[in-house]
Amino acid sequence: MNDSQKKQLIAQALEIGAGVVRLAPTWVPRTFGIPGGRLRLHPDDLYPLGLERGGISERWLSSTAQPDNGPLTGPEEGLSAIPVGGSTVTLRDAMALMGEEFLDPPAFEQHGGWVMFSKLFDLMYPVPHHIHQDDTEASKVGQRGKPEAYYFPPQYNGHYGTAPHTFFGLLPGTTNEELIDCLKRWDTGKVGDNGILRLSRAFRLEVGTGWYVPPMTLHAPGTLCTYEPQRASDVLSMWQSLVSDFLIVDRGLIWKNVPKDHWHDYEYAVNLLNRDTNFDPDFKQHFFRPPKPVKSLEEMEAEGYRENWITYGTPFFSAKELTVYPGHTVTIKDAAAYGTICVQGRGRFGKYAMSSPSLIRFGQMTDDEYFVTHHAAGEGITITNESDCEPLVLLKHFNPGNPGVPA
Structure with a gap:
């Protein structure tokens, strides 16, 4: 389909809905966790692309971005689609071809388009402790930084999962040497756990409330199904080797979205952290978000x-x-x-x-x-x-x- 045909479909969709367009569900597989089963996707469809691609643990909403899911990522994976006239056109194409019909022109010019999306995120077990890079670091690998926020809708949380608490940041007094030790002994020791969570603190999660997580802040999200507004980016660096005593995290994910010339440079890795947010003694006061x-x-x-x-x-x-x-x-x-x-x-x-x-x-x-x-x-x-x-x-x-x- 050429751009002229796409523009015709987009204009048709805008006319049908009087400026409102319908979006098809956008399902995203992940290999680093087990689906929690609360996204209302049929149980027979949790692994529709095969085990190699992982299970469906995310539904992306109003997305013009794609997940960094490796070489098997589909050409339109993660992109929201507008169905119209028996065809579809991606929201990304709609924004690129007719963005000023969707967004206020000054805002479109200022922000460069639709630069966020949200998702419904649902895992059976917690996410490993990790960070998302800021704009400065992400730009070194050709990406945007990724701040994100959480809200826990009661409608998607009939049960709280296996661990309804999230670890944020680091305990006061944690040293670079302790962090580097955790990263270096990734898969050794008595149980193969690098022990990073022993240097952090957890907060019990509450449905009907949320949090904001700035870039460069360590966090290990708990198992409530989460509505997650975020920057249109998929950058990260994983810092935890073992989740729930059985889920092994690939050591190479420490260096995901880290410039190649800094791979295995542990001093560089720990200096990525935002000291103000990770060691904030009033973290909840600053980043908890009641409605x-x-x-x-x-x-x-x-x-x-x-x-x-x-x-x-x-x-x-x-x-x-x-x-x-x-x-x-x-x-x-x-x-x-x-x-x-x-x-x-x-x-x-x-x-x-x-x-x-x-x-x-x-x-x-x-x-x-x-x-x-x-x-x-x-x-x-x-x-x-x-x-x-x-x-x-x-x-x-x-x-x-x-x-x-x-x-």
Whole structure:
């Protein structure tokens, strides 16, 4: 399909939805963990690409980025797709060819397009302790830095998994020598565990709340299913050799997205860390994110809805949770374009039906994910909850520069 044909499809999709486009589910396999089974993907479809590719533990939302999954990565893996007229066009192509139809032109110019995405992330066991590089370090390997945020939606957490706590940063007094020792004895010792978590501290996770994780900050995410707004990047460096006493981490992942001339340079590795965030004695005070109402609760309740900021306090992205009460219709305006996923309920979202699926087959279309252009967001989307008993709940993710985000 050439660019002219793609533009015709994109224009058709924008016209059909009056500035709102539907997105197909985007499933991403990973080899470094076992799927937690809470993404509503059919149990028979958790390994649809074969064991060599790993299990589906992530659903990427409003994505114009691709995962760094090695040489077997598919040509459009990780990219959100807009279905229209029996064909599809990727959101990445839509932004590249008609970006100013999707994003406010000054914002498009300032940020270079849609530079974030979100994901639903679900593993049975914790993620190894690791960092994501900042822009300076990531640029050395031709990538962007990766700050990220977490929110734990109750609708996707009927159980909390095997370890509902996340390790962040390092204990006060931890030395470079101790860190280098952990990295060097990757697969030796009594149990093959390099012991990095003994130098960190864990926080119990709470559904309906979240965290912000700056780049260069060590973290080992726990096993709540997570909604994760983040920079459009997939850079990392793994620092933990063994997870849950059985999941072995490839030593080469220490050097993933580290410049090749610094591979096996342990001093370089430990100096990647942001000392301020990793040793912050008030880490929770600075980076825990309880929900914050977007305006007066009384005013919103009277109109039949509630909306909270759930990701804030970062210049890179933001997110909201919108709840429309049973039987109500509301028109919600936003100052910027956004992607959205419905996590509970059914109703209407602008011109489209909207519902949160209970079970999805790999490759099946759903009615739960959409992208709203800046013009449509500013005009307002009329949303109807068609249930007389169940709330309609949406999560909304925004590019940098969304006005009104709390500090």
